[in-house]
Amino acid sequence: MGLIENDAGTTITNGYVPSYKYPQRYLGQARPIRIVMVGAGVTGIAAVKLYKDVFPQREVEFVIYEKNDDITGTWLENRYPGCACDVPAHAYSYSWEGNPRWSRVYVEALELYDYYKGRAAKYGIQEFVKLNHRVESTTWDNEAGKWVVNITDLKTGESFRDEAELFINGAGFLNNWKWPEIPGxxxxxxxxxxxxxxxxxxxxxxxxxxxxxxxxxxxxxxxxxxxxxxxxxxxxxxxxxxxPEFAAEFAPEGRAAFFSEIQKDNWEKNKDEYLKYRKSVESTMNNFFPMQFKxxxxxxxxxxxxxxxxxxxxxxxxxxxxxxxxxxExxxxxxxxxxxxxxxxxxxxxxxxxxxxxxxxxxxxxxxxxxxxxxxxxxxATGFDTSYRPNFPVIGFNGDLRDIWKDEPKAYFSLAAAGIPNYFIMSGPNFPLANGCLIPCLETNIKFAFAAAKKIQYDGIKWLSPKQDAVDDYQEYKDSIMEDLVWTGSCASWYKNGKRDGKVWGPYSGSSLHYLELMSTPRWEDFDIEYLARNRYDFLGNGRTRRELEGGDLAYYVQEPGAGLSQESS
Structure with a gap:
């Protein structure tokens, strides 16, 4: 009797493939996974809040490694004289929670640090972040279906490894500062x-x-x-x-425009009035994109x-x-x-x-x-490494992403790379950094990564990464529309690798609102996917649902207009 093993690992006996055997679990039963994130700046702090929203049962492990001895990233590291936010502070807050007590329209670095430090404490970041920990490298282990992450504890000098099904790089696009290349x-x-x-x-x-x-x-x-x-x-x-100042109509006195205690108290008490103000500032920030057309x-x-x-x-x-x-221009x-x-x-x-x-x-x-x-x-005052190459080796199917992006960083809508499975970049190449509102776009990057985590967790997926042709198609589209936008103008800029005629890999190819709408629903059809089991529908389990096995409303879908009976929807 001849034994042969096919590509799926199923033993074939004399040409006969044994019938598939379904697993003994219900539909929607999550498998435990782990997420490793780098960076506890504005994005990392938001990630903790959103993690608790998306995974309320803590069915996913989550850890953030931060190289500094404190959090907030940009607003911890940048303390030069005059360091401040260019945009009104009320448009530099998380979308779900403003700060009615900003001292003035354009706040300085220390106040921004205090605000985000306070949000981090409220969201409980201390439970998830490991300070003074530097990620040295990460390598995809395809057999295990995990990232192997090498880390150094900067206080003790000891090195160790972590493993995770999903890796989020939240180091930021203006993080790796550099000296100018001037002799002597x-x-x-x-x-x-x-x-x-x-x-x-x-x-x-x-x-x-x-x-x-x-x-x-x-x-x-x-x-x-x-x-x-x-x-x-x-x-x-x-x-x-x-x-002139961005959204200057909200600050007639410019940088000297402070809010009175009466105004701050009123905003704190009158939530509707404060929300109206926040939306007006945000709308103004989102209304200048037409100027970007040459x-x-x-x-x-x-x-x-x-x-x-x-x-x-x-x-x-x-x-x-x-x-x-x-x-x-x-x-x-x-x-x-x-x-x-x-x-x-x-x-x-x-x-x-x-x-x-x-x-x-x-x-x-x-x-x-x-x-x-x-x-x-x-x-x-010569800035940062803006090549978008990771600060450490990120080794996927096709080698180190730093080498793959040596000449040009080609990302899938700024947040993923072909051939790098289960890897998501916060504010990567062609992110909306000059297109309107910024913070909500960072938030949507986190939400996208967590949506991928849930799909991996519930749909029996080993890995997913954007298809090469999807990345190529976006690059073609992006380069085409950029011809009509100011970023391909007659200047040399870091937006296009310091060149006059380089491809634009700084800003996104549309408005911030365009990006938010695009990223609100993941296009999984753009991704290569490998499943844990030979049969992609293995996640369907034993034909039962959690409601049936653990108790719940077995007629949750039945409704009657005007009826007062509480309806369970989950």
Whole structure:
């Protein structure tokens, strides 16, 4: 009698396949799984709240590894002078819970830290997060159907491994700060600082300094330090649109717009009035996407208005106008409402240069024209690694995602990658980071990952990952619509890998509302799926349901208009 094993692992005897035997469990009986997440920032904190909503019986294990000794991510790490939220704080709260006691419209880093720290305590994050734990690598074990995660306890130096059916990378897109690649940078003997690793103990009073960068961090730092230093040299290698405050109609006094105690008390007591205010702010933030189309009327109007106001704020100084006012489309690079920035650059104790740095010396900067700028302090406001490659090896079916995305990060709607099973990215490539509301889009990423977890848990699935052709089709669509959006304009930007003609992998290819609607219902038809059993319908079990076996309303679907009998719906 010949024995053969087929691809499904079923033994065939003389060409006969034994009949399938159903399992002894009911339909909807969940299997235990574990989720590992990296990062306890704004997204990680939200994940704890949503985890409790989605898995109220704790039938799924959940742990978050955080490399820092505290939570909140961005608002813990970024404490440079002037660090604040660009958008109104009431549009930078979780969708399910605002904060009626924000001190002002545009709040600073410490207040944001306190708020999110408070939300984390309320949601009980301490039960799930392990601080001072750095993920070193994660590898998919297909035989076990699990991620093998290698972790270092940064306090003890000990390494260990964890395993999970699903892995969520919530490290964030502006997390891995980096020094600029300038020869001799670490030969400098003065005070060297990076905007993402600030030293509050250094006194800038009467010092000479140079600041490299013209992005959002530099734009917030410059007006804070200009009044106290002896002299500042600002190296503006790229032009940036400096705009009025976002949703400025809610802050007529700009950054000085504080809320009174009477107003905060009223919002706290009158929930309907507060909700109306929150929705009005959020609606305004979601109503500027038409400006992102290159030839739209709103784009043309913004170009004219912002150019005019920038020239005014520079005192019509032609030298500064030539160095600072962009000619490219508004929004091609990140637009920033720079409160006091242009006025600071036009001050008597500031020199603006836009020529190249040849190298850093022990005393300061040697410029391409041979001149030396000697300074007491050198600030690098040069940002982060924006390649979207993970900070650690993520090894799936086709190797390390860092290698796969070496030249271009191609994601499935920002949150997953082909060939990387049961892996979800929070705010990955082409996420709505400049498209309208931000926080709800982070929330929908978490919800999508948890929906995948439930599908894996209840439908007998070993793994799922987006099909390569689904990823390719989205990339084709995205590249097509981007041709009409400002991000493919005539500037060089990190949105497109620092190039003028690169593909856009920063913002999403539509409005934030477009993204929320798209992601609200997972398109599982876009995913490759492997089941735990040979028969994909193994999850149907023994033909019974939980209601039948454990008690419940066996006529839950029967309704009668006007009847007062309570109806069980689950």
């Amino acid at each position: 940078l670490h030969d400098y003997k003065g005070k060297l600082l990076h905007s993402a690793r600030w030293d509050d103990s250094y006194d800038f009073k009467d010092k000479t300094l140079a600041i490299i960068g013209s992005g959002s961090s530099a734009i917030q730092i410059v007006p804070q330090l200009q009044p106290v230093v002896k002299h500042m040299t600002s190296i503006n290698r790229s032009k940036t649109w400096i705009t 030839n739209s009327d709103s784009q043309k109007a913004a170009y004219e208005n912002f150019q005019k106001t920038m020239k005014e704020r520079l005192g019509y100084n032609e030298d500064l106008i030539s160095k600072l006012v962009p000619e490219f 508004v929004g091609c690079r990140r637009i920033t409402p720079g409160h006091g920035y242009l006025e600071a650059l036009a001050s008597h104790n500031v020199t603006v240069r836009n020529d190249n740095i040849e190298r850093v010396t022990a005393e300061g900067l040697k410029m391409a024209d041979g001149s030396i700028i000697a300074v007491d302090a050198l600030i690098c």
